[in-house]
Amino acid sequence: MPASMADSSADLAFRRVRLARALLSDRTLPADPAHFPARVSFGLPALDEALQGGLARGALHEFHAIEGADAAAAGGLMLALARRAAETRPIVLVRQDFLERETGALYPAGLPELGFDPARLVVVRARDVVSLLQAGVEAARCPALGAVLLEFWGDHRAFDLTSSRRLALAAQDSALPILMMRVAAPATPSAATTRWQVRPGLSRALEARAPGPPCFRLRLLKHRQGLDLREWCVEWNRDRAVFESRHAGPAAQNYRHDRPQSGGASLSRAVPALPADRDPADERADSGLRQAG
Amino acid sequence: MRLASVDARGLALGLNPGMTLADARARLPGLIVHPADPARDAAALSALAADSEMFTPMVALDPPHGLMLDITGCAHLFGGEAGLMRRIRHRLRQRGHMPVLALAPTPDAARALARFGGADCLSAVGAETRALPVAALEAGEEVLLALNRAGLKDLAALEACPPGVLAARFGAGLVAKLRRVLGQDNARITPLRHVPACLAERHFPEPLLALEAILALVKRLAGDLARMLEARGEGGRRFELSLFRSDGRVQRLVVETGHACRDPAVIERLFALRIEALADPIDPGFGFDSVRLAVLASEAFGQVQPDFDGHRLEDLALEDLIDRLSTRFGAARVLRAEAEDTHDPVRAARFVPAQRGAVMSLWPEPEPGEGPRRPIRLFDPPQAIEALAEVPDGPPLRFRWRRVLHEVARAEGPERIAPEWWRVEPGTLARDYYRIEDAEGRRFWVFRQGFYGHSGQPPRWFLHGLFA
Numbered sequence: 048m049p050a051s052m053a054d055s056s057a058d059l060a061f062r063r064v065r066l067a068r069a070l071l072s073d074r075t076l077p078a079d080p081a082h083f084p085a086r087v088s089f090g091l092p093a094l095d096e097a098l099q100g101g102l103a104r105g106a107l108h109e110f111h112a113i114e115g116a117d118a119a120a121a122g123g124l125m126l127a128l129a130r131r132a133a134e135t136r137p138i139v140l141v142r143q144d145f146l147e148r149e150t151g152a153l154y155p156a157g158l159p160e161l162g163f164d165p166a167r168l169v170v171v172r173a174r175d176v177v178s179l180l181q182a183g184v185e186a187a188r189c190p191a192l193g194a195v196l197l198e199f200w201g202d203h204r205a206f207d208l209t210s211s212r213r214l215a216l217a218a219q220d221s222a223l224p225i226l227m228m229r230v231a232a233p234a235t236p237s238a239a240t241t242r243w244q245v246r247p248g249l250s251r252a253l254e255a256r257a258p259g260p261p262c263f264r265l266r267l268l269k270h271r272q273g274l275d276l277r278e279w280c281v282e283w284n285r286d287r288a289v290f291e292s293r294h295a296g297p298a299a300q301n302y303r304h305d306r307p308q309s310g311g312a313s314l315s316r317a318v319p320a321l322p323a324d325r326d327p328a329d330e331r332a333d334s335g336l337r338q339a340g
Numbered sequence: 341m342r343l344a345s346v347d348a349r350g351l352a353l354g355l356n357p358g359m360t361l362a363d364a365r366a367r368l369p370g371l372i373v374h375p376a377d378p379a380r381d382a383a384a385l386s387a388l389a390a391d392s393e394m395f396t397p398m399v400a401l402d403p404p405h406g407l408m409l410d411i412t413g414c415a416h417l418f419g420g421e422a423g424l425m426r427r428i429r430h431r432l433r434q435r436g437h438m439p440v441l442a443l444a445p446t447p448d449a450a451r452a453l454a455r456f457g458g459a460d461c462l463s464a465v466g467a468e469t470r471a472l473p474v475a476a477l478e479a480g481e482e483v484l485l486a487l488n489r490a491g492l493k494d495l496a497a498l499e500a501c502p503p504g505v506l507a508a509r510f511g512a513g514l515v516a517k518l519r520r521v522l523g524q525d526n527a528r529i530t531p532l533r534h535v536p537a538c539l540a541e542r543h544f545p546e547p548l549l550a551l552e553a554i555l556a557l558v559k560r561l562a563g564d565l566a567r568m569l570e571a572r573g574e575g576g577r578r579f580e581l582s583l584f585r586s587d588g589r590v591q592r593l594v595v596e597t598g599h600a601c602r603d604p605a606v607i608e609r610l611f612a613l614r615i616e617a618l619a620d621p622i623d624p625g626f627g628f629d630s631v632r633l634a635v636l637a638s639e640a641f642g643q644v645q646p647d648f649d650g651h652r653l654e655d656l657a658l659e660d661l662i663d664r665l666s667t668r669f670g671a672a673r674v675l676r677a678e679a680e681d682t683h684d685p686v687r688a689a690r691f692v693p694a695q696r697g698a699v700m701s702l703w704p705e706p707e708p709g710e711g712p713r714r715p716i717r718l719f720d721p722p723q724a725i726e727a728l729a730e731v732p733d734g735p736p737l738r739f740r741w742r743r744v745l746h747e748v749a750r751a752e753g754p755e756r757i758a759p760e761w762w763r764v765e766p767g768t769l770a771r772d773y774y775r776i777e778d779a780e781g782r783r784f785w786v787f788r789q790g791f792y793g794h795s796g797q798p799p800r801w802f803l804h805g806l807f808a
Contacts, residue, residue, distance in 0.1 A: 116744070116782055116806075117782070118717075118806075119715070119716060119717045119782075119783075119806035119807060119808055120781075120782070120808055122716060122717065122808065123716055123807070123808020124808070126716070126808070127808075136654070137658050139661070150717055150806070151715075151717030151718055151719045151805060151806055152717065152718055152719070152720060153716065153717065153718075154689060154714065154715055154716055154717055154718035154805060155677030155679070155689040155691075155703075156679065156685070156688045156689040156703065156704070156714045157712060157714040157715045157716040157717075157718075157805070157807070157808075158677075158703075158716060159703045159704065159705065159706055160706045160712035160713055160714050160716075161712065161716065161808060162706070164703070165677040165679070165689070165701070165703055166676075166677070166698070166699070166700075166701060166703075168676070168677060169658070169661075169662060169665075169674065169675070169676060169694050170674075170675045170676070170677070170691060171665055171669065171673060171674050171675075172669075172673045172675065173669070173673070174669075174673075178668075178669060181668070182665055182668075182669065185661070185664055185665060185668070186661060186665070189657055189658065189660075189661040190657070191653075191654040191655075191657035191658050191661070192658070192661075246780075246781070247780065247781035247782050247783065248781045249749060249750075249777065249779070249780070249781040250711065250750065250777060250781065250783070252750055253710070253711060253752075255752070256749075256750050256751060256752075257711065257750060257751070257752035257775070258711050258750040258751070258752060258775055258776070258777040258783055258807075259711050259750075260711055260712075261711075261712065261783070261807065261808040262781060264781075283808070285706060285712075286708045286709065
């Protein structure tokens, strides 16, 4: 009892401070570090530990889809992350018109299936990359939001170090994560804190070979703090709103071929396909079985 | 060919409108003529009407070449009635017009004085009006002739006649017109544009050139408006900025907000965004003479009561953001999703402009432990694929989409979705939807249109959406 009483009075005090600050600052709400942790965790301990707690909140993160067919997976991953980052706050999604033709229009009826409430979403359709970046900065300055998502196709000279820095600063000021999807784009220099490559992973089959929950293969391409660049295979658990570990499927093994072989059997950090909590021997033992799935 | 109109020098030399061109040329071999263009005359008159709005919001066209301004309550802003007339005359002369102005208590009196009084005139109804010829009633040739034959030359003479006799001889219209011209009856003008609920404006002795100064001025005007709106307990939903250029061009900009608003900083910011988003930037030319900010639409506005945890303030911050984005990119590009209670997947969700306000929609709850049933991307129209499937209702084994072959590793279905018969043409085929996953892990939503063996051709396959 005493513990919970202390909790609730602390909560009350926190709310008072927040309200007072909101009134003083004339409607601009500073994102509260006490309420929103500085990092957006995946909810998967192995992944969060490797990232020192998750994705930094007030920062820009790039998610690359190699081709148009992977864009839906990257979009789903970003929505799932936004769901974890924003809790009940609104989210702004800015999409380039060209993506609509190439990878399909956003379909709100599918969002609840990822545990994402479409009522919290504001969609901005941007004519080109320039207006997309403008809308992104404008949205990132609004601290009432939970996250800002940007999606655009290809390489564009409007997106360079300067414009990405502008986004990153806006994100930092309002402590908002900006998740940016780039489809079929080279990894040009930018002010992003992390850069990921997202590909779909073969899902866990449900009864009668039915496709299971969405599964993503994430490869960390860049981290500002120079963390280990690795690959994870994760599954989105909609009901608990966390990412869960999923063992790399056969496609991940193909993927290993185009990597330079480093040091033969030494498995310190050369095999990115392995989740941190798995024994490589274990994987070899049942890889045949998974290939059959 | 006849002369349509003649300038002052032409009149002095004895030319008249209606004279044949040959006669006119015979009198004045050096006559310069231009073909009459009523459409351009009308356009020029409309432009003049827009420009005249800097003197009063109540401006009406008075065809064929007149403007009617209701200056009730406006004259003192320009140094009284005489000052206002001087100002208007100067502005029109600057643009090369030779105006005849008349100011009178009723529109009909002003029109009669301007057209038949001959010179500029500022009058309460009095001697000038009564001295007007009967032609000023514009009653038509026959009536005019009859009145002249009866010896009634001016309005004073008409006024002396018993109205009943006039009405019996020339109709009630003439009597009514006479009463209006003499100021005994008042017909209000119908302004060209809706008169705004509130407006604030500034006139400058020297034209204003800098855009920054205009924006600063917008903020001050918005502050004036805020006080007016506050007194009315209202906030604006639509604001219009009119910039009156010194050469008579009027530029108007409109911004809308998603909720009632009277914060000068917000209004200024919206106009700054609006100006920035203009395809062709504002051209100040030789500067702006006057700037007006008007509230075109307003609604009740309650002071914001922040609730205990500040959610209301967050909502407001979001609404402000939506307004800014809508102003910059257009309301049709800033959207919210709305659910429709239907099983037709295309109609089940739609986007509406976010400025219309939050929508309460019921989205279907997902089933715990199941994979997603609906995709997050939808193709409209569905994309044709070549699929190899088990007959009669198996999922595809492999399919080709955009020239890439996909081997199916997982599949679920069919989910049969029949067309809504009350909505579509008869003969539209039912669709069997499958959720499938290829060997790479890409998840697709495909459907077969129709059934095997029902018609001559085999059914066709389409890809409708992509799952995460």
